[in-house]
Amino acid sequence: MQHILLLVGQLNYTWTNTESLLIYLIAGLAGVDKETAIVIFLTLNTTRARLDLVERLAKLAKTKPACRKDVLDVTANLSRQQKLRNKYNHCVYSFDETGKLSHTQLMRIVDTTRDVRYGKVEAVDDSEMARIRASIGEIAETNRAIWEIVRRYGFPH
Template sequence: MAGPHQTPASTADAPQLDEILLRVGKLNYTWSNTESLLIHLIAGLARIDKDTALIIFLTLNTTRARLDLVGRLAKMERTPEAERKDVLGVTERFSRISALRNKYNHCIYSFDADGGSPKTILMRISDRKDAIRYGKTDPINSAELETVDAAIEAIAELNREIWRLAQRHGYPI
């Protein structure tokens, strides 16, 4: 395993540490920026001002809780069908993308000193009927980085869609 400031020797398909960290940083930046747009959805659906929506957003300390709130507000009877469909569409897409984002935020990275492919090691316990599992590893190769790049683009498109939705339905901006 390479030290904190060392980059492992590369193989043809093994990305360098800097490549991985750059992608994960961009994934996190894009995600956080887009997640903050939920403030506008909360404000519009709850029919409150943006400052109040911001306090609610910051009080809920997980993405899941924020998405649940937005989804539940959209499902209220008073929400028109077209608006409900728009909001639930973006919250569903957000939820699907969250698995990849969570993987890279809740793992550690392993690098082979001999130049093998870097890996993620998931830092979560998985309870089974009569056993536990932990430390699931996945290689980080060029195909995986392409998956991260695709997720970044999907989040960026989601960002644009949330802005259009907020404008279309007259939410506080």
């Protein structure tokens, strides 16, 4: 249990640190100062809303094509990694009879035209732990890529 909690904590720290860098992308793409970008960032209360804003700003005609591509690449990476982060932030951890963590149960409803499903169960095994570690590495790479965009395009920081 300790190991998974440490990994999830590291995943969350890496994610939060990287998500906060969207402030600089907002500042540069919207042509505002950092303080204004912080207010915009904090006003949008979900990651999805923040990513949507950055993507929409990048798609404006005034954004240079190379910058647009770079920004959309990092937002796509974040969107992909967000799924795993959300999984571990919105699940119940289940244990076997010995008290060892055995699986997660996602606390989300899937409402289709014919039925309602909830609580997708997934094992927490070595491959899943490796997947979390890989995600942490990819988010860290995205962090570095955002800093490179900020420098390359002279965004406020």
